[in-house]
Amino acid sequence: MAEPLSVKRKHEEKEEKNGAAGGFLLSEVSLRRVLRESARDKTIFLHGQVNSASGDGTDAVVILEKTPFQEENISELLKEYTKLQLQMSNDIYSTYHLYVPPELNEIKTTVVYPATEKHLQKYLRQEVYLIRETGEDYKNITLPFIQSQSFSIQWVYNILEKKAEADRIIYENPDPANGFVLIPDFKWNQKQLDDLYLIAICHCRGIKSLRDLTAEHLPLLKNILQEGKEAVVKRFGISGAQLRVYLHYQPSYYHLHVHFTALSYDAPGCSVERAHLLSDVIDHLELDSQYYQKRTLTFALRADEPLLKRFQEAGHL
Ligand code: M7G
Numbered sequence: 001m002a003e004p005l006s007v008k009r010k011h012e013e014k015e016e017k018n019g020a021a022g023g024f025l026l027s028e029v030s031l032r033r034v035l036r037e038s039a040r041d042k043t044i045f046l047h048g049q050v051n052s053a054s055g056d057g058t059d060a061v062v063i064l065e066k067t068p069f070q071e072e073n074i075s076e077l078l079k080e081y082t083k084l085q086l087q088m089s090n091d092i093y094s095t096y097h098l099y100v101p102p103e104l105n106e107i108k109t110t111v112v113y114p115a116t117e118k119h120l121q122k123y124l125r126q127e128v129y130l131i132r133e134t135g136e137d138y139k140n141i142t143l144p145f146i147q148s149q150s151f152s153i154q155w156v157y158n159i160l161e162k163k164a165e166a167d168r169i170i171y172e173n174p175d176p177a178n179g180f181v182l183i184p185d186f187k188w189n190q191k192q193l194d195d196l197y198l199i200a201i202c203h204c205r206g207i208k209s210l211r212d213l214t215a216e217h218l219p220l221l222k223n224i225l226q227e228g229k230e231a232v233v234k235r236f237g238i239s240g241a242q243l244r245v246y247l248h249y250q251p252s253y254y255h256l257h258v259h260f261t262a263l264s265y266d267a268p269g270c271s272v273e274r275a276h277l278l279s280d281v282i283d284h285l286e287l288d289s290q291y292y293q294k295r296t297l298t299f300a301l302r303a304d305e306p307l308l309k310r311f312q313e314a315g316h317l
Contacts, residue, residue: 024111029060036125041268042066045123050113060113061123067108070192077104108189118151122252126302130273131311134296138211141310146208146254156201156255159183170198171231178220179203182228185259187268193236196262200224207256210249210276210297215289218282224258225278232260246275250299250307273300 029048037044043065049057083099112119133142158164159181173179180202184190188197202220207213213221229240242263251257258278261267269275284291301308311317 024113026062026109026111029062030057032059035061035120035123047115047120047123058113059115059120060111061115061119063108063110063123065108065110067106067189068192068194073104080104106189106191110186116151118149121302121304124302124304126304128300128302129308129317130298130300131308131316132296132298133311135294137311137314137316138293138297141314142211142250142307145307145310151253153253153255156253156257159201160203170235171227173223173227174203175223176203178223180220180224180228180258182231182260193238194262195265195267196232196236196238196260197265197267198228198232198260200228200258200260202256205255208254209251209256210247210281210292212256213281213285213292215285218285221278221282221285225282228258228260238262244270244275245278246270247278247281248274249276249297250274250301273298 028050029046030051032047032049035045035047043063046062046064048060048062050060051057077100081098081100083097085097085099087095087097155164159166159169162169165183169181169183171182180200182198182200185197185199188195202224204220207217225245228245229243232243233239244259244261244263244265244267246259246261247256248259248269259267259269259275261270281292288294301311308317
């Protein structure tokens with residue numbers, strides 16, 4: 001556990017010195033609108049605009065998220081707080097506003113810049129609808145749609161080619177066909193294990209999603225499951241029995257990747273209409289190589305997603 005944290009801190013210190021994370025200055029963002037917020041998750045998704053020298057604004061998505069407590073900081077927090085303001089008191093019960101030093105009150109900030117319309121849509125709160133996609137629907141509706149889209153997966157190639165996040169890699173099996181890179185998901189700040197979130201990205205290119213998988217991919221999938229779990233127990237001390245290892249269908253990025261989250265963490269996107277346990281996927285492919293080409297898959301789409309429109313046009317809703 002000590003190692004990834006120290007690596008992370010060094011990186012953060014460097015960014016702090018530069019005064020900007022990757023050349024991005026938050027103070028240059030003007031708020032256009034709130035895309036979504038969640039009191040439960042203590043997260044807010046913002047559509048911002050960064051003004052260029054020429055005066056025209058470029059869209060950015062900024063996600064602000066209050067982070068979980070870190071047990072090792074609690075004693076310091078109780079001693080070093082800056083202000084404790086009484087809110088109400090009744091008999092043995094009282095509530096307070098507690099103000100603590102900024103280092104103990106981090107806000108995890110994720111920036112997508114420049115952001116495309118699709119990024120804005122991804123984070124915008126909308127009504128959702130369930131779609132039941134048959135194998136034929138995939139071929140006739142979803143696949144042509146995916147092929148017509150240009151949602152860049154450059155960030156994936158940057159990881160695989162060590163052009164980005166190379167110092168964050170937890171484990172790698174370099175085999176071009178059956179290998180993968182295991183890396184912290186950018187949803188995780190790596191400061192506590194309660195919300196552990198990693199992704200395994202396969203080296204092999206061209207496997208878009210669950211729909212493309214056949215028995216031919218079993219060695220790759222088994223490597224991800226087994227070696228990924230071993231790497232997590234070795235690095236973080238969390239056993240395979242306490243991990244949720246799954247694929248999303250539909251994913252946002254069409255290059256095969258597998259999510260590893262702490263079982264006790266109610267991770268975004270682990271609901272039954274999106275998550276497919278990797279162990280179940282392996283079992284299904286062992287029973288029938290064409291399982292994922294044949295079966296009907298259910299997933300939710302947001303109201304203004306173009307794919308929903310395609311399904312509507314085909315009379316599905
Ligand atoms: P997905 O199922 O395609 O889509 O998962 P989702 O984002 O709707 O869940 C892609 C996963 O990759 C997500 O868990 C993202 O948080 C994560 N992710 C996305 N980007 C752009 C990056 C990145 O640049 N670095 C890392 N480490 N993770 C990312």
